[in-house]
Amino acid sequence: MIVTNDKRYTIGILVQNVPGVLARIVGLFSGRGYNIETVTAAETNEKGLTRLTIVTSGDERVLSQIVKQLNKLVNVIKVFDFSETEFVDREMALIKVRAEQQTRAEVLRIVDIFRAKVVDVSPHFYTLEVTGNEGKLAAIVELLDQIGIAEIARTGKAALARSKK
Amino acid sequence: MKLKGAQIFFECLKKEGVEVVFGFPGGAVLDIYHEMAAHNIRHILVRHEQGAAHMADGYARASGRVGVCLVTSGPGATNTVTGIATAYMDSVPMVVFTGQVPTPLIGDDAFQEVDIMGITRPCTKHSYLVRDVKDLAPAIKEAFYLARTGRPGPILVDLPKDVIQAQTDFKYPKKVDLPGYRPTVEAHAGQVRKACELLAKAKSPVIFAGGGIIISEASEELTRFARLIQAPVTCSLLGLGGYPATTDSGDGQRRPDPLWLGMPGMHGAYQANMAISHADVIFAIGVRFDDRVTGKISTFAPKAKIVHVDIDPTSISKNVEVDVPIVGDCRNALEQCLEFFEKAPIEGISEARTPWLDQVARWKKDHPLTYCPSEELIKPQFVIEKLHEIAGRDAIITTEVGQHQMWTAQFYQFDRPRTLLTSGGLGTMGYGFPAAIGAQVAFPDKLVIDIAGDGSIQMNIQELCTAVCNNIPVKVVIINNTYLGLPRQWQELFYEKNYTGSCMEGSPDFVKLAEAYGAVGLRAERPEQVESVLRQGLAIQGPVFMEFMVATEENVYPIVPPGKSLTEMLLTQL
Structure with a gap:
């Protein structure tokens, strides 16, 4: 090994x-x-x-x-x-998730919990915008994956050093 | 007053003190060639653009000035790539101007279009595509500044045809605007003190110096420093000449310098490799711990604390872990070290150093660099020894790459900086001959000699025409063993004597070839002819090929087999 x-x-x-x-x-x-x-x-x-x-x-x-x-x-x-150095980092993801009648409410609950936004709606899909650090994005992707992610576009991380106190 | 881009090009070159341009014309640069006659700059017309790049390199290494070459777009540009990469690996200040198709055509796969910036990005220090004639003068100013400062290197400037045809007001900028470029020249005093304290306590110190000593013009400081602290010196291939191999022993005779160890590494001298392996402090300066020097990295200098001075921070702790890193110019660091030890000399230094220097002398005596002389066959090492005897310490020697290069490093005693020009990092066959032409252009009155093999001389042999046409009297010593010697040696030692691809039989008659080009050709086939051919050849006023038919299967020893430690070198034929 x-x-x-x-x-x-x-x-x-x-x-x-x-x-x-x-x-x-x-x-x-x-x-x-x-x-x-x-x-x-x-x-x-x-x-x-x-x-x-x-x-x-x-x-x-x-x-x-x-x-x-x-x-x-x-x-x-x-x-x-x-x-x-200490730093803050954020990444944004656009996630197109399957949103059929029986899953729509669940998707919206997840949106709410993660403070995401629905930025596009169609008969079968929601497109969500979610911003956060790596852990948060991983968590929402894992949850939405169980419902069905059609496409995902992530920006990658942007980071800045924390200001000195 | 408005000037054309092509005129601005020459005005900038004059401001930079450029005397000579090595070049080859083509469609994209004809506006520049059209202007050339009106400006007092010498143009050396080469026969292949690779030759132009190596000539600019040889000119730069010999003189310390920035070498310049000018080629057309497309194949003209791509032909310089090996020359650019060679200069990049060995930190040679050079500016390469390439023609480019007109800006509206860029990206359209136009005739003779190539993305030369893209191709050379990994092997240039920096590069410019000049998209507007207004940017031309600042780009050239920055190119020369970047080429010669910090860790020097090649800069490429790509010149689209419409840009050199366009007009603008010419004003040469006084300053460069490079907020991201601030090389550290002044070595950190605290780090220097740490290094000196380490050296003051050392029992078995070794100075390991490289090309940085030559580039920063620090050989005098290095020599004084080594003698002051009585530390033996080994120089990398690119550092040879940075410390004198011989010293005047007072009777007018030159003898091996007592502190001189020779070159270390794969084909290094026994005492150099042993000294490194037993040193308690290694003061490395202007080197980058190339794998050809270190051998197996985990066993390199196992007992030593390592001080490493280099102007390029990326060289430090890249290959070996360093105990005292010092970023800065080699000469600046050495000046500070000298000051330290001149203020606080090591007490009883000569007695303290005796055991270590005695040990070094024993290693030297036990296994000197040697070869088996012959009365029947010309030994290549013998040719190089004789050449050194006749040409002396002022000649500028260039080499190609291979066995002859290693024998030159071993048997030619280099006493002065900028007297050995050789492709160390990239290992470019075909480098030495054009580099010799470039060096001769820089020093028309010096003896400039390319030591070549029968394989490598053929890689840029067309430049003999350049030498003849421009009255550049370079001498070429061809060590002809009818093999690609180093591959053959490796095949013999490590590949079951399977000599596939390394036999060079069928090469042209180099004497006739020289004559066909209008040069002189001489040949020695027996040992007793060597001296007379050398004396005769070196005395001729023009370019000369001197061919020596040497023992075909002579090997370079010592050799540290690949992947082995420096102490595991093979000393002679098994």
Whole structure:
């Protein structure tokens, strides 16, 4: 049996929003054999700056290499290694769930419990919007799966360091 | 005043002090070639774009300046990729300009279109696709700045044809705007102190220096430092010349430097590998612990605390766990170390160091680098020893990749930085000849010699035409054993002597070939001809091929078999 010390890590990356910057980051992960579990990227309030959040896995040595390699990219302004700081993270999922006469009420109960929203309704389906951390999303997906999930689209995690108290 | 992109290109090159461009034209860059005559920049027309990239690399390694090459789009660009990757692995400052199809055509699979940015992203330090002529000057400014600062490396600048045809006001930016790029030059004083305290207490220290010493121009500091703390020195392949292999013994004779261990690793000297394996402190500087150096990583330097100085944080604790990491420029770190020990010299250093240096001397005496001389067959090592004797310590030596490269590292005594140019990281056959041309362009009056094998010389042999046409008097020593020597040696030792694919019989007559190109060709077939061929060849004013028909199945020893520890090296033929 191979024993690995692999853990999951969340990394924040602030980059200059120039053509090809995503390719550089994603290419670095694939070229050096690092995992990407999720990646999100969007502009920040500062013009020309984009923030990415990447969830990866590996041992501590790999994580330290990833952080250093990312810092080495010319367009990367700052890397946040969330293994060393408290952070908040959220992910949004759109879930299209089967909603027939006998299950509609149950779906709505789940929506209520998870503070989700119904964003689209059709004769046989509800599409739900749910936001939360990994645990919450896993829980609602598990429950809805028993009713019947037709499709799911998740954004992947976005994360920010907690402000200092 | 408005200038065309092509004119701005040359104005920027002049601002950067570029004297020479190695290039090959094509449709996408003809506007630049059209402007070239009006500007005082030398153009060396190559015969293959890979040659242009290696020439720019050789020029850069020999001179420390940024090497420049210019090629067209599509195949012109892809032909430079091996040269770019070679420079990237060995941290060579280089700017590669590639033509590109006009911006409206990008993405349409236009004639000679290729996504060269995409192809080279993993083997460039950074790259630019210039989409607007207004961005051209800032991109070139940044490209040169990035190429030569921090850990140097190749930068690619992709130039769409409509951009170099468009006009704009030319103003060369004074500063670069790179908020994400701030290399740490100044080594952390606290870390340096920790390293020095470790060294002060060490009983059996070893200095392991690499290409970073050459790049940061720190060989004088390194030499002073090693002598001050009386620590033996081993240099990686790229570090050779960073510490003098020989020293003036006062009688005008040069003798092996007492602290010099030679190169470590797979084909390293016995004493270098033994010293590393028995050291209590390793002061590693400007190296990256390549697998060819470490052998089996779990048994590398088992007793040593490791100090590691490098300007690139990713090099530190990548392959070996480091006890004292120091991020910074090698010369800066060494200056600080020198200051520490000049203020607080180690008391009784020479007596304290005697047991360790005696041990090193015994290793050296017990198993020196050697070979079996022959009166019948030319031994390749003999050719290299003779070459060193005749060409001396000022010549610039380049190599291809293979046995001849390892014999050069072992038997040519490098005393000065930038006198050995070799593809260490990527191991590129076909590197040495164009690199020699580039080095000769940087130093027209120096003796520049490519030591090649019969296999590797054929990988970029077309550049002989470049040498002849441009009066670049490089010398090429071809060690011809009619094999791809290293693959054959491995097949002999580790693959049941199954020599599939490694026999090079049927190669052309290199003497006639040289003559066909308009160069001089010479050949030695017996040991007693070696010296006269070398003397005759090196004295000729133009490019020369000197072919030496050597013992065909000579092996490089020592060899650490793949996956084995440094102490498990095989010293001679079993």
